[in-house]
Amino acid sequence: MGVVDYGPFGDYVLPFQIETPGIRGRLVRLGPAVEAIAGPDRYPPAVAIILAETLAMGAVLASGLKYDGIFTLQLQGDGPVDMVMMDLRSNGDMRGYARFDADRLAAGSIVASGPVPRLIGAGQMLFTVDQGPNTERYQGVTPLEGATVGECAHAYFHHSEQVQTAICLAAADASLPQERPRAAALMLQRLPAAAPEGVIDPFLSDSDDDWRRAVALLSSVSPAELLSADLDDERLLFQLFHEDGVRIYRQRPLRHRCRCSQHQVEVTLRAFPKAEIEALMVDGRITVTCEFCKLTYAFDAPALDRLYATR
Ligand SMILES: [Zn+2]
Numbered sequence: 001m002g003v004v005d006y007g008p009f010g011d012y013v014l015p016f017q018i019e020t021p022g023i024r025g026r027l028v029r030l031g032p033a034v035e036a037i038a039g040p041d042r043y044p045p046a047v048a049i050i051l052a053e054t055l056a057m058g059a060v061l062a063s064g065l066k067y068d069g070i071f072t073l074q075l076q077g078d079g080p081v082d083m084v085m086m087d088l089r090s091n092g093d094m095r096g097y098a099r100f101d102a103d104r105l106a107a108g109s110i111v112a113s114g115p116v117p118r119l120i121g122a123g124q125m126l127f128t129v130d131q132g133p134n135t136e137r138y139q140g141v142t143p144l145e146g147a148t149v150g151e152c153a154h155a156y157f158h159h160s161e162q163v164q165t166a167i168c169l170a171a172a173d174a175s176l177p178q179e180r181p182r183a184a185a186l187m188l189q190r191l192p193a194a195a196p197e198g199v200i201d202p203f204l205s206d207s208d209d210d211w212r213r214a215v216a217l218l219s220s221v222s223p224a225e226l227l228s229a230d231l232d233d234e235r236l237l238f239q240l241f242h243e244d245g246v247r248i249y250r251q252r253p254l255r256h257r258c259r260c261s262q263h264q265v266e267v268t269l270r271a272f273p274k275a276e277i278e279a280l281m282v283d284g285r286i287t288v289t290c291e292f293c294k295l296t297y298a299f300d301a302p303a304l305d306r307l308y309a310t311r
Contacts, residue, residue, distance in 0.1 A: 009182050012251040013063040014233050018188075019245035020210045025218075027233055028060045028185040029226075033256040034171070035181040037086075037096045042294075044105060045175040050075075050115050051084055051098040052171035053149040056185035058086040059094065059254060060167065061127065061153070064189060069131035075152070077144060079121025080104035093257040095292040114147020125152055164190040166215045170223035184226035188218050217241055258293035265297045266307055274308045 009031030017024050030052070038051040054075060062071035072087040086096030105119075112118045122144065129138040145155035150169040157165040171183040190211050217240050225231055231239075237246050265288050269277055278301075280286055287298045299307065 011254045015249040017247045022191045036256040052183035056183040060185035074126045077120035077123025081119040170226040260290040
C-alpha cells in the first residue's frame with residue numbers, strides 16, 4: 001500500500017462568508033481523523049459511513065458555537081446501530097464511536113429506506129455543550145426525522161428557533177477500492193438581521209431570495225466534489241459561490257485525540273463498591289476498554305487493592 005494521499009483533507013474547519021450580506025458558512029474536511037476513528041478495520045462499511053458523517057456534522061455544528069469545553073453529538077435509536085456519538089473539545093480534539101449489534105446488522109431485518117431508519121432506527125439526536133462545573137449545560141434533543149444524518153439535522157433546525165441553517169454532508173465508502181476514509185460537511189447559516197433600533201444596516205440583509213439562492217447553490221454540490229482530493233477548498237467554494245463572491249478565513253485545525261486516561265478509569269472504578277468490581281473480574285483481572293479509542297486498562301487484585309487504599 002502506498003502513502004495515503006488525502007489531498008486537501010487534513011482535518012480542519014474553514015469558516016467563510018458569502019459576500020451576499022448576512023450569510024456565513026463553514027467547510028469541514030476530515031481525512032486522518034476519519035481513518036483513525038471510523039476506519040474500515042473498525043467498522044462494517046455502512047456503520048463507518050454513518051459514523052464518518054456524524055463526525056463531519058458534529059464538527060461543522062460545533063465550530064459555529066462559542067464554547068469552552070466539550071460539544072457532544074449523539075444519535076440513538078432502536079436499530080442495529082443503537083448509538084453513534086462524537087465529541088469535540090474547543091481546542092480541536094475530536095473522537096467518536098458507533099455501537100452496533102453485529103448479528104442484527106448482518107441479518108439486515110429492518111426494511112427501511114435510508115441509512116438512518118435502517119441502521120439507527122427510531123430514536124433521537126442529542127446535542128450537548130458542557131463547559132465544566134458551575135456552568136449551565138446546553139442540551140438540544142430532537143427525534144430522528146430523515147433518511148440521512150444530514151436530513152435529521154435539517155429537521156432539527158427546521159423545528160427549533162435556531163438560525164436558519166443548511167448542511168450538505170458526505171462520507172466516502174472506504175471499503176471500495178481506491179477509496180480512503182474521509183468525510184466532509186458544508187454548512188450555510190443566515191445571520192439574524194438584528195441591528196440596533198432605528199439603524200438600517202446595509203450589510204445585513206433579510207432577503208429571503210438571497211438565502212434561497214445561496215441554499216440552492218449549496219445544494220448543487222455533489223458528494224464527490226465535497227470529497228474530492230483534487231478540489232481544494234478555495235476552488236470548491238469559488239466554484240459554488242463565485243457569483244456572489246466568497247471570503248475565506250483561516251483554517252482551524254481539528255485532530256483525533258481521545259481523552260481517556262488511567263486516572264479517569266480509576267476514578268470511574270472507585271465510584272463503585274470494591275466488591276462489585278471484584279465480582280466482575282475475569283481470570284483475576286478486571287479490564288476496562290475505552291469505547292472511543294478501544295484502549296484497554298487492566299487491573300489485577302493488587303492493583304485494585306492499591307486503588308481502593310488511596311480512596
Ligand atoms: Zn480512549
